[in-house]
Each structure stands twice: as structure tokens, then as C-alpha cells.
Amino acid sequence: MDFQWITDRVGYFQGAVNIGYVKVSPQEGLLVDAGLDDQAIKKVLKSLKMQNLPLTHLFITHAHADHYGGAAYLQKMSEVNTLAPELEAAILQNPMIEPLYLYNGAYPMDEWRNKFLEGKPVRIDTVLKAEGEFRIGEAIFRTISLSGHSYNQSGLFFDNILFASDGYFGVDALEKHGIPFIVDAERTMDSLEKIKKLPCRGAVPGHGRFEEDHCYTIDKNIALHKEIERELYEAVKAKIGGISLEELVSTICTDKGIIIKNPPSYMLFRTAITAYLTKLIKENQVRFVMKDNQLLIEPLSR
Numbered sequence: 001m002d003f004q005w006i007t008d009r010v011g012y013f014q015g016a017v018n019i020g021y022v023k024v025s026p027q028e029g030l031l032v033d034a035g036l037d038d039q040a041i042k043k044v045l046k047s048l049k050m051q052n053l054p055l056t057h058l059f060i061t062h063a064h065a066d067h068y069g070g071a072a073y074l075q076k077m078s079e080v081n082t083l084a085p086e087l088e089a090a091i092l093q094n095p096m097i098e099p100l101y102l103y104n105g106a107y108p109m110d111e112w113r114n115k116f117l118e119g120k121p122v123r124i125d126t127v128l129k130a131e132g133e134f135r136i137g138e139a140i141f142r143t144i145s146l147s148g149h150s151y152n153q154s155g156l157f158f159d160n161i162l163f164a165s166d167g168y169f170g171v172d173a174l175e176k177h178g179i180p181f182i183v184d185a186e187r188t189m190d191s192l193e194k195i196k197k198l199p200c201r202g203a204v205p206g207h208g209r210f211e212e213d214h215c216y217t218i219d220k221n222i223a224l225h226k227e228i229e230r231e232l233y234e235a236v237k238a239k240i241g242g243i244s245l246e247e248l249v250s251t252i253c254t255d256k257g258i259i260i261k262n263p264p265s266y267m268l269f270r271t272a273i274t275a276y277l278t279k280l281i282k283e284n285q286v287r288f289v290m291k292d293n294q295l296l297i298e299p300l301s302r
């Protein structure tokens with residue numbers, strides 16, 4: 001996990017999941033997210049210590065375990081004032097909610113309660129608005145609402161650099177996932193357009209590298225979302241008599257060359273596909289219908 005300065009105050013640990021850092025003052029420092037697990041945050045703490053950099057605050061962008069899994073260890077090892085956007089904060093304090101919603105609201109089996117879906121509970125000292133400001137000493141941080149990938153994710157804007165978290169993915173991460181995880185397709189697109197308009201000197205995604213010209217990568221994200229939406233609509237149209245959600249997941253994933261390896265991963269794809277479908281339903285392109293006690297999706301026109 002390499003640490004890289006972007007400005008003289010803002011930097012990030014580049015890894016499978018990026019962790020941002022802001023040197024607020026000689027005595028105060030802020031981490032943006034805490035990585036997947038104890039191992040990840042241990043490396044960060046070691047590096048900060050070696051560079052003699054202060055750590056007093058932790059901002060968590062959203063309640064996905066790969067971004068907060070290291071937070072409980074960090075809180076155990078040092079005094080960090082922890083901030084998170086509302087709703088995400090509720091999940092961080094009750095992390096069983098993620099496996100719960102992925103498992104259709106039924107109590108999740110132990111298999112589902114792994115470190116990728118459920119980290120240790122995090123103490124939240126300050127619940128923030130998804131869009132607003134907070135201060136540490138003289139420094140003013142702007143939170144930017146980037147919902148869509150999660151319910152109430154916030155990016156963080158400081159020193160003209162945006163920590164976008166999973167508001168967009170680096171090109172390699174996009175290709176790896178095939179279908180990015182989202183909970184709301186409309187908001188995902190709005191958040192991408194919002195990032196493009198922010199007057200910043202560059203952005204750090206949650207997965208990928210810092211780029212000064214991040215708009216190119218954002219456009220790749222937008223293009224992929226549009227492509228998935230179009231493919232979903234075509235798949236619904238192609239099946240006479242309606243298609244079930246299960247068949248739709250199977251059709252789209254197979255077409256994209258995705259091989260789903262386990263049930264939790266299946267549920268993540270199913271949630272994302274449901275989110276795209278919701279957008280198509282709102283736009284009067286498709287609808288849910290009940291046939292023979294089956295929930296099917298059919299086009300509104302042929």
C-alpha cells in the first residue's frame with residue numbers, strides 16, 4: 001500500500017481500496033475510510049507513524065465493509081473522532097444491515113456475515129449531512145452527496161481535491177466488476193454528472209488511481225451504466241410473456257462473461273440489476289407484473 005501526496009496537505013494510500021489522508025495541521029490529521037480489515041489499517045498506521053504524520057479524525061464515506069472494516073481496530077488503537085453521513089452512520093453502527101438487506105430482509109446465515117459484507121460495528125461521533133461542511137480547527141471540509149452506489153454516500157472535497165469514494169470506479173475496477181454495484185441507477189448517474197461539474201484539480205476514486213483528468217474515467221462509467229440499462233431493456237423485450245428477475249440476472253451476467261461464484265455475490269448483482277430496473281420502471285419502459293404467482297418484468301411497448 002503506497003502512500004502518495006497529491007498536494008502538500010492531501011494524499012492517499014493506494015491499494016485495492018484507497019484510503020485518503022489530509023494533514024490538517026501539525027497536530028491533526030484525517031483519514032478518509034479505513035480499508036477492509038485490521039491488516040489494511042495496520043499498514044496505514046505504521047506508515048503514518050514512520051512519516052511522523054498526525055491522525056485525529058476518520059471520515060467514512062459509506063457503509064461498505066471494504067471501506068470501514070479497519071475502523072474498529074483503528075478506534076481501539078487510537079483516539080479518532082469518527083464522522084460519517086447519516087443513514088450510512090446507522091449501518092456502520094449496525095453493520096448486520098448489509099447482509100440483512102442483501103438476503104431479502106430475512107435473518108442472514110453465518111455464511112453471509114463475512115468480512116466482505118459485514119465489518120465490526122463502528123462508533124460514530126458525528127453524524128453529518130451527506131452534503132454540507134464540517135470543520136477541524138481552521139480547516140473547512142465539504143461533503144459532497146454521491147448517493148447511488150450506496151444509499152447516502154458522501155465524497156469529501158478539500159484543497160481542491162475530491163475523494164470520490166465509490167462515486168465512480170477506475171477503469172480497471174469497472175472492467176473487473178462488469179456490472180458495478182449500485183442501489184439507485186438514477187442517483188448514480190446524477191452523482192457522476194455532479195463530479196464532472198465540480199471545480200477540482202483531480203479526484204481519487206475508492207478503487208483506482210488519482211487522476212487530474214478524471215472526467216475521462218467518469219465518462220467511461222456513464223457509458224457502462226447506459227450500456228447495462230440498454231442491455232437490460234433488450235433482454236426484457238426479447239422474452240415474450242415476461243422475464244423473471246432470476247432469469248434477467250442470469251441472462252445479463254452471462255452475456256457480460258460474468259461468472260458468479262457464490263450466493264452473496266449473486267445477491268449483489270441482483271441488487272444492482274434491481275436498481276437499473278427501478279430506473280426503467282420510473283421511465284415507463286418496463287413494469288413488474290404478477291403471473292401465476294411469479295414476479296415478472298415486461299416491456300411497456302414492443
Ligand SMILES: [Zn+2]
Pocket residue numbers: 062064067149150166
Ligand atoms: Zn462501496
